[in-house]
Amino acid sequence: MSDQAKFLLNESDLPRFWYNINADSPLPPAPVLRPDTLEPVTPDFLSVLFPMEIIMQEVSTEQYIQIPDEVREIYKLYRPTPLLRALRFEKALGTTAHIYYKYEGVSPAGSHKPNTAIP
Numbered sequence: 001m002s003d004q005a006k007f008l009l010n011e012s013d014l015p016r017f018w019y020n021i022n023a024d025s026p027l028p029p030a031p032v033l034r035p036d037t038l039e040p041v042t043p044d045f046l047s048v049l050f051p052m053e054i055i056m057q058e059v060s061t062e063q064y065i066q067i068p069d070e071v072r073e074i075y076k077l078y079r080p081t082p083l084l085r086a087l088r089f090e091k092a093l094g095t096t097a098h099i100y101y102k103y104e105g106v107s108p109a110g111s112h113k114p115n116t117a118i119p
Helices: 052-059 069-075 087-093 113-117
Strands: 017-019 064-066 083-085 100-102
Touching: none
Parallel strands: none
Antiparallel strands: 017 064, 083 100
16 A cells, blocks of 8 residues: 555646536426515526636536636635545545645635636
């Protein structure tokens, strides 16, 4: 078993697409309901709160959604974050599986929050 526990990725390893779990779900998600009518919301209703591009991503059935270049450029300021292998956790579980996690503490906010706030 390799003892390497820290993997540093390059900017070229930044993802180019977001994965849309709804594309692979056997059931469509429940519709978001308007609080005043309890009818499903429409893109026009949401447009007073969100840019149309975000609304279209939310209703998309595409499996992969391209990450805008502007977002990827900002991500390059602090991403990719280190990928760490949980060697002691694997040993404690007695598993032969490799367990990895991302360390988001290197981001400007010290957490995962900018990953979704920036877009």
